[in-house]
């Protein structure tokens with residue numbers, strides 16, 4: 079059945095102020111590839127995953143599993159899988175153009191942050207659900223899970239934590255088996271989470287201005 | 296070149312407080328299919344699109360175009376295209392199972408919110424970029440644009456506005472032509488935006504608890 083819905087209502091001035099303040103907060107986000115070993119309260123991570131779980135999803139399927147890895151040994155095994163595959167990606171699979179498009183980021187197949195970050199969040203999309211009566215279709219699962227990650231990134235930024243959104247090419251099956259996840263789950267993103275390292279740097283680039291991303295009709 | 300990066304640092308208590316507060320805010324979000332005709336300041340919408348544009352993207356390609364439709368005539372033309380296609384979707388293309396999975400939502404091919412919402416935001420993914428020197432590959436464009444929509448939804452909720460995330464099946468090409476968007480852009484999502492209507496209702500369902508979406512290692 080359906081229930082009444084009303085949302086928090088702000089004055090127009092307050093809406094403008096809140097919108098601009100949230101923009102400032104989000105615009106300070108960067109992908110950080112140098113993450114400090116410092117501990118981060120687990121309660122914050124739990125809250126952030128809960129927040130990701132508020133995302134909309136096609137037909138309310140909630141097709142996401144967030145595996146939070148804190149165990150150093152498992153983090154290191156993940157690092158080994160990813161560095162092995164990424165070396166092949168960079169040297170063979172990605173091709174010259176892709177590797178050159180990434181030059182500015184100075185990304186590399188050596189990824190110390192996979193050991194140093196206090197948490198690795200591995201985001202799996204459930205390509206179908208499993209019910210006692212059989213398979214449950216998960217409409218638009220990749221879009222839903224990616225939207226949920228957008229909300230997760232906003233929550234991290236709001237808490238003063240950093241990550242780098244990564245898509246470990248060709249690592250999904252081995253990581254899935256390592257973590258004992260079922261076959262209906264596919265690795266979509268890997269997010270190392272923590273405070274930035276003291277000497278963290280980021281590529282010095284700009285974002286497109288509003289008139290390059292918005293069209294008004 | 297690279298530049299130093301540091302993030303806003305909060306005390307542990309402050310992080311926990313901020314994380315929980317943001318969870319409360321996001322958890323109050325619902326997909327609302329009854330949208331008021333009341334005007335919403337354009338400045339808020341601009342700020343929200345700017346916020347969406349802070350999202351990460353594969354190789355910093357920023358592969359998104361947000362078309363904000365405020366013109367009543369164009370909104371109505373979009374409604375006509377969508378209702379025509381959605382009627383066929385519900386009656387033929389989606390199949391009995393899909394239609395039955397949507398029963399709880401009481402969604403329908405008649406969508407008055409496409410006229411009443413003061414804004415329609417049509418989110419296009421650029422499947423490749425166009426440079427003077429040729430095509431530019433947009434790695435992971437659908438994931439990037441979906442992440443950016445997650446941040447957009449967070450920004451709407453933060454401002455006290457509502458939407459329903461929709462994927463108008465089979466409407467992309469006609470809507471693209473109506474809006475005069477180029478061939479490298481594909482419609483990904485349509486978001487009607489405004490205040491909820493006075494008598495808005497939502498399906499009464501729950502979200503999965505933390506232990507059904509998070510696995511700890």
Ligand SMILES: Cc1cc2nc3c(=O)[nH]c(=O)nc-3n(C[C@H](O)[C@H](O)[C@H](O)COP(=O)(O)O)c2cc1C
Pocket residue numbers: 132133134135136137138139218221222225324325326327328400402459460461462463497
């Ligand atoms: C990728 C995606 C596609 C969706 N497509 C539609 C749609 O076409 N029509 C619709 O009414 N709702 C659509 N929804 C909204 C979902 O039905 C809604 O998010 C879900 O029922 C959960 O409800 P909530 O958003 O209120 O938490 C979509 C959501 C997502 C994430």
Ligand SMILES: Cc1cc2nc3c(=O)[nH]c(=O)nc-3n(C[C@H](O)[C@H](O)[C@H](O)COP(=O)(O)O)c2cc1C
Pocket residue numbers: 107108109110111183185242243244245246280349350351352353354355356435438439442
């Ligand atoms: C879908 C997606 C995949 C990405 N994959 C990687 C990756 O595998 N490795 C990496 O270092 N960065 C990756 N990134 C991060 C982007 O390079 C980064 O978001 C972009 O350069 C913009 O920088 P910013 O996030 O600091 O604004 C990815 C981002 C997205 C959205």
